Amino acid sequence: MNRFGKLFPCLPPLALAIGSMPALSHDSTLPVYLPESHAPxxxxxxxxxxxxxxxLGYRYMRETFSGLYSGSQKTSTAAAGHAGYAMVPTDMTMEMHMLDIMYAVSDSLTLMFMPQTMSMDMTMAMTGTGHDHTGGMDAMNAMGGMNHDMTMHASHSHGTSGTGDTVFAGLFRLADTGNYKLHGTLGVSAPTGDVNLKNADGTYVHYGMQLGSGTWDLMPSLTYTGGHERLSWGAQTSARLPLQDENDSGFSFGERYGATAWSAYRLADWVSVSARLGYTKQHDINGHYNGPHNHASPSDLQGNYGGEFVDAALGANLVPQSGPFAGVRLGVEWTSSVSAHYNGYQLGRDDGLNMSLSYAL
Incomplete structure (x- = not known):
């Protein structure tokens, strides 16, 4: 299986299903669903x-991380060890499955409900020189169940999975002319994801491996779209703003701000291709775990979260215009990091994949 198939194992069957459909042509009894009428x-x-x-829709997101970075530069396990860390992450995979349910109260107001599940798996290695920021080896032993007779280059993997946070939102129209559309979104993320997950020894897992934020978060955005003939474009600004200083575990994730712009071109009535550029600024973590936790690795410390990131993406939207799958919309998008500046020591952002499948009725 190639790199693309490994990132998105459910894509080949979907692609086969789309490819086996009969040739598409306009049917005067059916509405025409232009593929670029939705964003990437x-x-x-x-x-x-x-x-x-x-x-009714379903969304899937997969992100992979590898390599250790400090600021904008790739660094080494040994350097992290000299900085005082006994263990460092070597790679991580994060997956999200989300329902995307929308209902239009009026032509100018659409409500959205988005529950989700999350899963994260991380592999860690010992640096051989760190002191776990506590002056001893206790945290190292607790995290991996290791003893002093084991090699100083041992590694172990661990993961978390379960229900994530749930988003409720209202999308309201601000402008709709023949050339462009503008709408705002006011969303709230409810803290339905667990933030009390612990290791086998009773210490909290890394902040970033909890399943939610643990706080009520405000999620506003502003979206502009336009188009001419086969060409379309759009832009969106967004934010995620915690409404509480700390969650039940004693911390809150930092504010996040984003901006993205895209353009799409309709190759045929049933398919369009897109290119997108995105920017994200994420603040580090506020507060501190209010129970036992480790300080052995960068992922255990609040200052090693957040940063500024620029990503690029290529995608395609497919919408059959006739036949039994008319109006079913499939979107696929591959993402890759263009530049990044990490707060502290963090895993580097690798490629990612987004998928959306929806049907309006």
Missing amino acids: AGIMADHLHRQGEWM
Whole structure:
């Protein structure tokens, strides 16, 4: 299996299903669903619906991380050890599965409900020179169940999975002319994801491997879209703002701000291709775990979270215009890091994949 197939194992069957459909042509009895009428798969809250219309959708996101970075430079396990860390992450995979349910109260107001599940798996290695920021080896032994007779280059893997946070939002139209559309979104993320996950010894897992934020978060965004003939474009600014100083475990994730712009071109009535550029600024963690926790690795310390990131993405939207799958929308988008500046020591951002599947009725 190639690199693309490994990143997105569910893509080949979907592609086969799309490819086996009969040739598409206009049917005067069916509406025409232009593929570029939705943004690329990595963009949420990008469109409104007609009054009384429902949309049922599913979203999948996969991100991979590898290599240790400090600031904008790749660094080494030994350097992290000399900085005082007994263990460092070597790679990580994060997956999200989300339902995307929308209902249009009117032509100018669409409601959105998005529950999700999360899973994260991380591999860590001992540096051989660190002192776990506590002056001893206790945290190192607790995290991996290791003893002093084991090699100083041992590694272990661990993971978390379960229900994530749930988003409720309203999308309201601000402008709709023949050339462009503008709408705002006011969303709230409810803290349904667990932030009390612990290791086998009773210490908290890394901050970034909890399943939610643990706080009520405000999620506003502003989205602009336009187009001419086969060409379309759009832009969105967004934020995630914690409404509480700390969660039940004693901390809160930092504010996050984002901006992205894209353009798409319709190759045929049923398919469009897109290119997108995105910017994200994420603050580090506020507060501190209020129970036993380790200080052995960068992932255990609040200052090693957040940064500034620029990503690029290539994607495609597919919408059959006739036949049994008419109106079913499939979006696929591959993402890659262009530049990054990490706070402290962190795993580097590798490639990622976004997928969306939806149907309006």
